[in-house]
Amino acid sequence: MSATHKKSTVKTRLSINGLKLNIYFGWPKDERLRKQLIHLDITLEFPQPPNACKTDQLADTFCYAKLAATIREEINLRHCRLVEHLAYEIYNIIKNVISQPVKIGVAITKYPSTVPDLQNGVTFYYEDG
Structure with missing residues (x-):
């Protein structure tokens, strides 16, 4: 293939x-007495680029507002003590919500x-490797 025809x-x-x-x-019980x-x-x-890049249609991708709402709902039902476990739980929620093959990265910052x-x-x- 010539340089002008490279994909x-x-x-x-x-x-x-x-x-x-x-x-x-939080790890200690008293830390979990109030929301953080x-x-x-x-x-x-x-x-591969989502079809929405070409079509400009939400149906051709996923709604990140719905993803955020699902994470919020699911996490409110769980009890986590460590950031490591919380990241794992959120990663799995995302895996269940998004049906397309994607590499997922989750970063949890506690302060x-x-x-x-x-x-x-x-x-x-x-995150996925």
């Missing part, structure tokens, strides 16, 4: 940034941290 590879990724969740969360704010970042990497002088919280990542 280009397009990568597409959707990032959902800073979804705020107020949940009962965590921030959730999600990345979805598509093996303020209960660790003295840790100003910017702690983030745990759980």
Whole structure:
């Protein structure tokens, strides 16, 4: 193939940034007595561009507002103590909601941290390889 006829590879990724969740969360029992704010970042990497790139139709992709609502509903029903477990739970919720093949990345940031002088919280990542 000549250089002018090379097929280009397009990568597409959707990032959902800073979804705020107020949940009962934490290792010690007294930490779980009040809701805590965590921030959730999600990345979805598509093996091929969603058809919505061409059609401009929501039916040809998935609705991230519905995904956010489902995560919020499901997480309110669960009891998590560790960011690692929370990330795992959210990853599996996303896997169940999105039927298309995508690589999923979940980042959970908890702050303020209960660790003295840790100003910017702690983030745990759980993602497809």
